[in-house]
Amino acid sequence: MEQARLAEEPSLVLTRFYPVAPEKVWRAWTDPQALKRWWGPGDADPVAVADLDLRKGGRFRMVFGGAQGTDHEVQGTYWEVEPSRRLVFTWTWPRTTPERESLVTIELKKVPRGTELHFRHEQLFDEAVRDGHRRGWTESFIKLEQFLRS
Numbered sequence: 001m002e003q004a005r006l007a008e009e010p011s012l013v014l015t016r017f018y019p020v021a022p023e024k025v026w027r028a029w030t031d032p033q034a035l036k037r038w039w040g041p042g043d044a045d046p047v048a049v050a051d052l053d054l055r056k057g058g059r060f061r062m063v064f065g066g067a068q069g070t071d072h073e074v075q076g077t078y079w080e081v082e083p084s085r086r087l088v089f090t091w092t093w094p095r096t097t098p099e100r101e102s103l104v105t106i107e108l109k110k111v112p113r114g115t116e117l118h119f120r121h122e123q124l125f126d127e128a129v130r131d132g133h134r135r136g137w138t139e140s141f142i143k144l145e146q147f148l149r150s
Helices: 004-008 021-029 032-038 129-147
Strands: 014-019 046-053 057-064 072-082 088-093 097-111 114-122
Touching: 014 129, 021 032, 021 088, 021 097, 021 114, 021 129, 032 046, 032 129, 072 097, 114 129
Parallel strands: none
Antiparallel strands: 014 114, 046 057, 057 072, 072 088, 088 097, 097 114
């Protein structure tokens, strides 16, 4: 019963192409200093904290937004870590909705002239939450592309 309910919850699927090797995209997602340079939905949303324990069962914590970069916090646990290929982690907003846990999967595929990124954010609470995450992730991916080109 629980699995059926989770399968019915809204999800978000995005695919992006980046003209760099998968290793460079992987580093952008897994190096705290790199992550601080691109992650977050807007130009005015600096990342103040990027704590990553990049291993299966390890936790991450990101604090970002506002003038001081401390308005929002997201955290989770890494379920899968396959360097330059696959990253799976839980996703929660501990300050606002700690009871809601969703799941993010990032898959990197080497393709001619670059990397294809397949992104899934599953088990979202409702369509409004999905749409809000779509806006945030879309803005972040634009910043990721700019970071990777620099």
